[in-house]
């Protein structure tokens with residue numbers, strides 16, 4: 001069931017803040033790859049035009065691995081990965097770490113396991 005909402009979120013220390021229009025009824029990816037498996041991110045993907053970075057661009061460190069297509073961005077102050085930038089079939093995409101949305105109830109999300117490790 002679609003549950004489209006405008007949400008705010010960001011990193012732990014508050015330097016990185018964003019607003020995003022996100023469907024909280026859509027599957028949220030719990031992946032076991034070398035990155036997600038370690039950091040515990042729960043990702044949902046939105047078109048880049050539904051995402052606005054309000055502050056913190058200068059605080060972000062960009063880490064890339066594997067095919068270097070996804071910009072894994074983390075706050076250089078607190079280390080939290082609140083989102084990543086990449087490109088999907090429909091163009092620029094932002095992967096939101098739903099754990100970093102304000103007042104989110106993780107238990108209510110549609111968490112879907114993805115076996116990124118063996119891909």
Ligand SMILES: [Zn+2]
Pocket residue numbers: 011012013014015016075076077078079080
């Ligand atoms: Zn931070």
